[in-house]
Amino acid sequence: MRFVDPMVGEISRDLARPAHDVALLASAFALPYALVQPILGPVGDALGKERIIKICLLVLAVSLGLASLMPDLDTLLALRILSGAAGGGIIPLVLAAIGDRVPMAERQVAISRFLLFSISGQLLGGSLSGVLTAAIGWRGVFALAGFLGAAATVAAFVGLRHARPASGTFSVRVAVRRYGAILAMPRARALFAFVFVEGGIIFGVQPYLAPLLDERGLGGAPEAGIMIACFAAGGMLYTLSVRALLRVLGVRRMLMTAGAFGAGPFLVIAAGPGWPLQAAAMLLLGVGFYMLHNSYQTQVTELTAEARASAVSLHAFSYFTGQAIGAPVIGAGLVAAGVMPTLAAAACGVLALGIVSAAVLFPRQRAL
Incomplete structure (x- = not known):
């Protein structure tokens, strides 16, 4: 979520594009990250939260790894959009999965532990990427992020192998009905x-x-x-x-x-x-x-x-x-x-x- 910001200057010099163009990488991740959440939420309810988490992690890992190979800013932006869309399906579905597994009396503590790891990841991503860019370059940082994403994907496939059964197939009509019931x-x-x-x-x-x-x-x-x-x-x-x-x-x-x-x-x-x-x-x-x-x-x-x-x-x-x-x-x-x-x-x-x-x-x- 945060590791690209310190690398804007380095990417700008390497790809010979203005810094304000490269800064769009932040929006390219953040906007689809936000917009995809109301879509992937009902998909997770229908097809299984754990299944969608695994798919999103896999897409995130692949898009990050491919970004390290991109020769121009346009394709890098496209992959960043894909990364944002995949990332947007992880945190809400993980929170919902915690809700499925943890009784209400202990849930706030459980979610606070999840927050601890989330905050730590954002802090480390933003701070370490600037240091690592000097050592391995922005492409190396993207490749490392892809490797970490792949490791998380493997962990999800192993740790979430005993997933709860899905409730059915995804239906736009059912999703709209559920949103209507929630908003009521x-x-x-x-x-x-x-x-x-x-x-x-x-x-x-x-x-x-x-x-x-x-x-x-x-x-x-x-x-x-x-x-x-x-x-x-x-x-x-x-x-x-x-x-x-x-x-x-x-x-x-x-x-x-x-x-x-x-x-x-x-x-x-x-x-x-x-x-x-x-x-x-x-x-x-x-x-x-x-x-x-x-x-x-x-x-x-x-x-x-x-x-x-x-x-x-x-x-x-x-x-x-x-x-x-x-x-x-x-x-x-x-x-x-x-x-x-x-x-x-x-x-x-x-x-x-x-x-x-x-x-x-x-x-x-x-x-x-």
């Missing part, structure tokens, strides 16, 4: 709305960290990179402490706490202290975000057992759509209203999100 659930609509807002606010601000640091003379891309790494580290801290948090707070109070944890860092960034203090705020924001996100993911796996993959995929689509819309909205706010009003509004939005989602998802009942 008030709880489902609430979860999709919550994750849309969450992704829009929290990830909408992150592209502007480096420009804000630069404008204030506090740093630039390296410092912003450290801040984003601190955000991911906050997610790791959450995953290591989730069992204790659930025991002490329960899900309802954890959602409210997450809103407070998420609001404070935006005010710190708006105030503009030195970047180390802003990095500490991003660590807290990471904890708050994953407290929210893990809770929403867990609840969405319980919406419907019959169409669990469809529900999780629609949830993921809402999340990535929120991210895509959030960045330009935050940018427009920074231009029109300024830093402090925009980030203060973001802080209020995250605080309200925690409070409202706790009240809607757990009305007048004890936290799980």
Whole structure:
């Protein structure tokens, strides 16, 4: 998901194409990654989640390996689109498969462990690819990614060989009916709305960290990179402490706490202290975000057992759509209203999100 970004300059020089053209490799992965999820969710429900996970991993591995051989940017972009479409069928279906296997009482902890590996992979992919490019070149990094994808494919075929039987053949009519039934659930609509807002606010601000640091003379891309790494580290801290948090707070109070944890860092960034203090705020924001996100993911796996993959995929689509819309909205706010009003509004939005989602998802009942 993240390993191409540090290689844009190297690919640009090697293929003799402008850097802004090569930067489209990120969108070439991200857009099909998001758009394919509502399609592959019902396919997984019909044909078997484990089967689709294996196919997606295989296609991902092959497309990554072939990318290392491509002579021009156009074919590289085409393979990146294929990689994104294949990648989009993995995480939602894995989450749905966890929902099939793990009882609700233990599911949030199980999904948090999955998040730990996902966050670690994204951190390592983004950080190591820049170092490895200097040693083995961008083609070598693509080849290595293809090898890792192949290893994951083998692991899936071995580890998921005792898959649950599929429910039947894929039908567009059945898929539409299932989506209609899911969207008819008030709880489902609430979860999709919550994750849309969450992704829009929290990830909408992150592209502007480096420009804000630069404008204030506090740093630039390296410092912003450290801040984003601190955000991911906050997610790791959450995953290591989730069992204790659930025991002490329960899900309802954890959602409210997450809103407070998420609001404070935006005010710190708006105030503009030195970047180390802003990095500490991003660590807290990471904890708050994953407290929210893990809770929403867990609840969405319980919406419907019959169409669990469809529900999780629609949830993921809402999340990535929120991210895509959030960045330009935050940018427009920074231009029109300024830093402090925009980030203060973001802080209020995250605080309200925690409070409202706790009240809607757990009305007048004890936290799980």
